[in-house]
Structures are given as C-alpha cells and as structure tokens.
Amino acid sequence: MTVLTRRALNRALLHRQLLLRRWKLTPAKAIERLVGLQAQATNPPYFALWTRLDGFRREQLSRMLSDRRVVRLALMRSTLHLVTADDCLAIRPVLQPMLETAYARSFHARETQGLDLDEVVKVARELIEAEPLTNAALGRALTDRWPGRDVTALLQAVRARLAIVQLPPRGLWGVGGQPTGTTAETWLGRPFAPMSxxxxxxxYLAAFGPASVQDAQAWSGLTRLRKVFDRLELRTFTDEAGVRLFDLPDARRPHSDTPAPVRFLPEFDNSLLSHADRTRIIATEHRPRVFTNNGIIRGTVLVDGFVAATWKLGADALTVTPFGNLSERDEVEAEAHRLAAFAGADVPVQFVAKAAT
Structure with a gap:
C-alpha cells in the first residue's frame, strides 16, 4: 500500500483547501468546495476567502448573507459555520443526531431533566418563526414559560434541536451586536433536503483528503463512520505512522515538492481543525501557540505549507509572531501588507519575537 509522507499530505490538503494559488471561483463555489467556513467570529470568513480567491471583495460575502445565499448556523462539531443555503438544508439533517447527543452529554442537560424538551422546542420554534429573536429575548420567553429553569440550558437544548440561523446584520463585515435568529426553513423559504x-x-474527502476515519469523525463530530467508508469505493493509502487513509479515486494529489506560497489563515480556519492528526499542517510543538486554553484558535501564517507564525490585526499594527527563524520573511511581510489593505487598515506590519499568552 502506498505510503503518503507528511509533505505529500500537506500538499494535498493545500490543494483541496485552495491554498496553493488564488483561484478564480465565485465565493459560493469556494464555500461549497470547502464544505463551509468556520464562523465563530464575524471577520474570519472574509479573510478565509481573501487568502484563497483571486479578486475577492468584502462586499461580495456581505451581499450573499443579505440575499440569503449563505447562512451562519451550528453544524460540524456543533460549532458555528458559514455555508451556502443549499448546504445548510442538506448537511444539517445529517448532523442532527450528533448535535442532540452532544447536548445530552453536556452539563446543561442536567438543568433540563424532567422537562419535555419536545415541548420546549415546539414553543421556541413558534416564537422565532413568528418573529426573529435574540438569544436574550428567546431566553426570557422560555423562562417565563418554565420559571426557575437555567436559561442557558434551555437555549442550548433549542440550539441542538433546531437549525437556527443568525440573521444579518450579524455576520456582515464590521458589524457587531447581538445575534438574531430564526429557523433555517423559515429564513430560506424551503424545507430540508438531506444528503446521505x-x-x-x-x-469531506474532496475538501480535506486523503484522510482516516478518525479524521472525518474529528471534522464532523459524527461517530461510527467506519461502515460508511467501507461501503464507498475509495483509494487507500497509509501515512508514515501506518494509519490507513482514504481518498476519492480521481482526486488530485500534488507532488510533495510542489511550491507553496505564503498564506495568512484566519482565526479558526478549518484547515487546522479538520483532522485527528493535524501534523500535516502544524507541528505538534507549535499547537499550544495557536490553540489557546480559552478556545481561541489564532490566525496563522503558512510558510512552505506549514504553520510558522501567528498574526493579529490590531488598531495600530498587523503583528506577526514567528515561531523561530522565519524563512521567506520578505514574502510574509508583503502578504501582510496585502491583508491589511484588504481589511481597509492603514497600519504598519510588525514582527515580534514572542507570542502573547
């Protein structure tokens, strides 16, 4: 069986993630190819598309959100993603059992013991489909109906059971405020159309392969995917540790010596989050400098395809924090200036020696 080296897996991932060059794709096509963009914060999806697409402009994504062509809701790993309307209606039903199981195993579930959650969800659906509500407003309405119950636990139960999308202006570039939500079916005006x-x-394999069963489960949050892999007609490989990997029969896997340009990835980028073994893009010793204790995944800089620094855009500077001697420093600095210009930030680029804690 063919062994794929770490560099070979890196170049395959970069190709699937549109990171070996900037592509001439519409934002919608790119979002579908990537199976969504992580969207816990407002601006990362904009940076994610800028670093991947030729000529992407911020207003393109803002307009797509306003036109209901893309939406933000809880999907893979029960985290907030930005996906196309079609993918929202196709993917959410497949993940529904995982979302409900995750809630049932959470400490919030203890606070709703003895409640008829079907009734809670029914009431919540009626409320947010009649009028989109903020979490605070929905929480008040639910605790009025079930006084004494923990409001966060009630809201989490509803979030697990209902596909609630966050409505614009939430998600528009530079716009803050409390998220307001309604059900995906109401917002999009059509029912779910589940994929298998x-x-x-x-x-997943088209966007992140070659990958193991454990990788797919880490990305999706689903379990027991071995049977799915077994019934599909896939190519098989192993990595250098002997782990069995799967891929689409006709998928392209660039040579491990393929040049990889400097790329700035935003916070929470799925390229770093979608495998059980992430060494194909970030060295194990560097993970603590990117994955923080409070759940933030810092913006990162890829040099020769691998994470070599973190970055942060502040009011006074765009700061790059290398992990060591940074090769291609001039290219990193040039790309940093391009990123700042995309964000409309007239700030200098600074290199600092030590990551913030």
Missing part, C-alpha cells in the same frame, strides 16, 4: 452520510464523507 455517504455524500457527506465524499464531500
């Missing part, structure tokens, strides 16, 4: 678990795995 098989199709979800194929989409």
């Amino acid at each position: 678990p098989d199709d979800l795995v194929l989409r």
Whole structure:
C-alpha cells in the first residue's frame, strides 16, 4: 500500500483547501468546495476567502448573507459555520443526531431533566418563526414559560434541536451586536433536503483528503463512520505512522515538492481543525501557540505549507509572531501588507519575537 509522507499530505490538503494559488471561483463555489467556513467570529470568513480567491471583495460575502445565499448556523462539531443555503438544508439533517447527543452529554442537560424538551422546542420554534429573536429575548420567553429553569440550558437544548440561523446584520463585515435568529426553513423559504452520510464523507474527502476515519469523525463530530467508508469505493493509502487513509479515486494529489506560497489563515480556519492528526499542517510543538486554553484558535501564517507564525490585526499594527527563524520573511511581510489593505487598515506590519499568552 502506498505510503503518503507528511509533505505529500500537506500538499494535498493545500490543494483541496485552495491554498496553493488564488483561484478564480465565485465565493459560493469556494464555500461549497470547502464544505463551509468556520464562523465563530464575524471577520474570519472574509479573510478565509481573501487568502484563497483571486479578486475577492468584502462586499461580495456581505451581499450573499443579505440575499440569503449563505447562512451562519451550528453544524460540524456543533460549532458555528458559514455555508451556502443549499448546504445548510442538506448537511444539517445529517448532523442532527450528533448535535442532540452532544447536548445530552453536556452539563446543561442536567438543568433540563424532567422537562419535555419536545415541548420546549415546539414553543421556541413558534416564537422565532413568528418573529426573529435574540438569544436574550428567546431566553426570557422560555423562562417565563418554565420559571426557575437555567436559561442557558434551555437555549442550548433549542440550539441542538433546531437549525437556527443568525440573521444579518450579524455576520456582515464590521458589524457587531447581538445575534438574531430564526429557523433555517423559515429564513430560506424551503424545507430540508438531506444528503446521505455517504455524500457527506465524499464531500469531506474532496475538501480535506486523503484522510482516516478518525479524521472525518474529528471534522464532523459524527461517530461510527467506519461502515460508511467501507461501503464507498475509495483509494487507500497509509501515512508514515501506518494509519490507513482514504481518498476519492480521481482526486488530485500534488507532488510533495510542489511550491507553496505564503498564506495568512484566519482565526479558526478549518484547515487546522479538520483532522485527528493535524501534523500535516502544524507541528505538534507549535499547537499550544495557536490553540489557546480559552478556545481561541489564532490566525496563522503558512510558510512552505506549514504553520510558522501567528498574526493579529490590531488598531495600530498587523503583528506577526514567528515561531523561530522565519524563512521567506520578505514574502510574509508583503502578504501582510496585502491583508491589511484588504481589511481597509492603514497600519504598519510588525514582527515580534514572542507570542502573547
């Protein structure tokens, strides 16, 4: 069986993630190819598309959110993602059992013991489909109905059971404020059209392969995917540790010596989050400098395809924090200036020696 080296897996991932060059794709096509963008914060999806697409402009994504062509809601790993309307209606039903199981195993579930959660969800649906509500407003309405119950636990139960999308202006570039939500079916004006678990795995491999069963489960939050892999017609490989990897039969896997340009990835980028073994893009010793104790995943800089620094855009500077001697420093600085210009920030680029804690 063919062994794929770490560099070979790196170049395959970069190709699937549109990071070996900037592509001439529409934002919608790119978002679908990537199976969504991580969207815990407002601006990262904009940076994610800028670093991947030729000529992307911020107003393109803002307009797509306003036109209901893309939406933000809880999907893979029960985290907030930005996906196309079609993918929202196709993917969310496949993930529904995982979302409900995750809630049932959470400490919030203890606070709703004895409640008829079907009734809670029914009431919540009626409320937010009649009028989009903020979490605070929905929480008040639910605790009025079930006084004495923990409001966060009630809201988390509803979030697990209902596909609630965050409505604009939430998600528009530079716009803050409390998220307001309604159900995906109401916002998009059509019902769910579920894809199969098989199709979800194929989409995953197209965006992140070659990958193991454990990798797919780490990305999706789903379990027991071995049977899905077994019934699909896939190519098989191993990595250098002997782990069995799967890929689409006709997928391209660039040579390990393929040049990889400097790329700035935003906070929470899925390139770093979608495998059980992430060494194909970030060295194990560097992970603590990117994955923080409070759940933030810092923006990162790829040099020769691998994470070599973190970055942060502040009011006074765009700061790059290398992990060591930074090769291609001039290219990193030039790309940093391009990123700042995209963000409309007239600030200098600074290199600092030590990551913030």
